[in-house]
Amino acid sequence: MFAAEPPVVPRDALPAGEMDPELAYRIVRDELMLDGNARLNLATFVTTWMEPQADRLMADCFDKNMIDKDEYPRTAALEERCVRMLAELWHAPEPGDAPGCSTTGSSEACMLAGLALKRRWQQARRAAGLPADRPNLVMGSNVQVCWEKFAAYWDVEARLVPMEGDVYHLTPDRAVERCDENTIGVVAVLGSTYDGSYEPVADICTALDALRDRDGLDIPVHVDGASGAMIAPFCDPDLRWDFRLPRVASVNTSGHKYGLVYPGVGWVVWRDRDGLPEDLVFRVNYLGGDMPTFALNFSRPGAQVAAQYYTFLRLGFDGYRRVQGYCREVARGLADRIAALGPFELITHGDQLPVFACTLRPEATGYSVFDVAAHLRERGWLVPAYTFPENREDIQALRFVVRNGMTHDLADLLAGDLDRSLHELRRQATPLRGADSASFDHGARRPHRR
Numbered sequence: 001m002f003a004a005e006p007p008v009v010p011r012d013a014l015p016a017g018e019m020d021p022e023l024a025y026r027i028v029r030d031e032l033m034l035d036g037n038a039r040l041n042l043a044t045f046v047t048t049w050m051e052p053q054a055d056r057l058m059a060d061c062f063d064k065n066m067i068d069k070d071e072y073p074r075t076a077a078l079e080e081r082c083v084r085m086l087a088e089l090w091h092a093p094e095p096g097d098a099p100g101c102s103t104t105g106s107s108e109a110c111m112l113a114g115l116a117l118k119r120r121w122q123q124a125r126r127a128a129g130l131p132a133d134r135p136n137l138v139m140g141s142n143v144q145v146c147w148e149k150f151a152a153y154w155d156v157e158a159r160l161v162p163m164e165g166d167v168y169h170l171t172p173d174r175a176v177e178r179c180d181e182n183t184i185g186v187v188a189v190l191g192s193t194y195d196g197s198y199e200p201v202a203d204i205c206t207a208l209d210a211l212r213d214r215d216g217l218d219i220p221v222h223v224d225g226a227s228g229a230m231i232a233p234f235c236d237p238d239l240r241w242d243f244r245l246p247r248v249a250s251v252n253t254s255g256h257k258y259g260l261v262y263p264g265v266g267w268v269v270w271r272d273r274d275g276l277p278e279d280l281v282f283r284v285n286y287l288g289g290d291m292p293t294f295a296l297n298f299s300r301p302g303a304q305v306a307a308q309y310y311t312f313l314r315l316g317f318d319g320y321r322r323v324q325g326y327c328r329e330v331a332r333g334l335a336d337r338i339a340a341l342g343p344f345e346l347i348t349h350g351d352q353l354p355v356f357a358c359t360l361r362p363e364a365t366g367y368s369v370f371d372v373a374a375h376l377r378e379r380g381w382l383v384p385a386y387t388f389p390e391n392r393e394d395i396q397a398l399r400f401v402v403r404n405g406m407t408h409d410l411a412d413l414l415a416g417d418l419d420r421s422l423h424e425l426r427r428q429a430t431p432l433r434g435a436d437s438a439s440f441d442h443g444a445r446r447p448h449r450r
């Protein structure tokens with residue numbers, strides 16, 4: 001079979017002639033064997049396993065373009081139903097009337113939510129005859145890189161609130177301190193990428209209520225629930241972080257994270273029509289009428305949306321609760337095992353997102369978290385090591401993301417491999433790897449901008 005391959009496969013130039021499809025398929029598949037194993041990738045929040053029925057359904061609709069609402073009205077209907085399900089899950093006052101849409105992921109969803117905040121603020125400022133040229137957005141320095149992109153791409157000042165002491169996310173008092181008349185909104189993250197902790201959304205809203213009463217500034221909140229908006233409704237139903245808080249204007253989530261769909265889908269929902277200025281919405285042809293769309297892309301795959309609807313239908317509330325509850329159990333158990341090994345100190349425990357981070361105790365002087373990550377990688381496990389942002393750059397951490405497919409049994413194997421790695425690492429006199437070796441932290445690290 002392999003002898004049929006030509007001695008040289010053209011790599012960087014378009015080949016002159018054709019190739020047999022089986023041969024071409026095998027060449028590409030074989031190269032991809034050198035990628036990491038997705039199921040052992042504890043760096044990513046993104047789904048790495050779906051049921052065979054979902055695989056089949058996605059393959060069935062790889063040819064559907066999400067934007068062709070008129071040609072594929074049923075795909076468009078599935079998207080609308082998903083929006084309504086999410087609006088209800090997040091307690092929108094009128095779920096049937098809450099605007100929302102699918103996106104390629106949370107990054108695009110955050111761009112849209114941020115643009116809506118900016119446009120609302122501009123309209124209000126202009127209506128009051130006030131300047132509207134210096135918008136800012138207040139958020140913790142732990143935000144995912146998409147928020148810095150939003151600020152850079154759409155000319156909004158990013159007011160990043162640095163970490164202080166041992167709280168590694170936004171706090172109400174420090175958020176309010178940085179708000180002024182040019183603040184278009186405050187971003188609260190439900191599930192920080194750095195350590196999996198929930199930001200105190202309700203307390204941030206309360207602090208903003210007090211600011212309104214004091215200074216008359218009425219600043220909306222966007223909840224970046226990329227992960228947490230699909231964990232908290234099932235695992236922490238009493239936690240008030242969503243549209244139950246009147247100040248929450250919009251919420252996004254990644255359908256491809258704890259929404260349990262393969263990469264390529266996100267969601268954003270606004271509380272009500274006031275949250276999404278009409279002039280941002282475009283109309284496309286739909287069954288002879290017109291259908292509102294708000295998106296950065298035009299063409300986009302429809303398969304992910306069908307897969308999201310399948311997963312909602314398939315699991316229902318109880319199914320999601322079971323899957324996410326199991327992830328959290330595995331995360332907590334693994335966090336406890338790792339804490340018991342000795343050299344690690346937990347920053348979080350896996351009891352909010354099923355994600356936890358840990359550092360090395362000061363006594364562990366012979367090796368770094370980057371050395372630990374490299375040793376785990378030798379054994380097939382992808383666990384990122386990274387440095388915390390501004391003000392706490394002294395913290396170097398390992399992060400473990402537990403997703404559907406990470407079982408107690410696999411976690412046990414991981415803990416065993418970590419223990420064996422430590423036996424080797426303890427013989428090391430000084431750390432071999434530093435922060436410059438960190439390479440796969442999934443958007444937690446600040447990008448370098450010159």
Ligand SMILES: *Cc1c(COP(=O)(O)O)cnc(C)c1O
Nearest residue numbers: 105106107144146193224226254
């Ligand atoms: C992953 C993540 C994002 C970006 O989401 P994508 O779906 O990967 O575009 C934004 N915010 C948070 C908190 C995240 O965890």
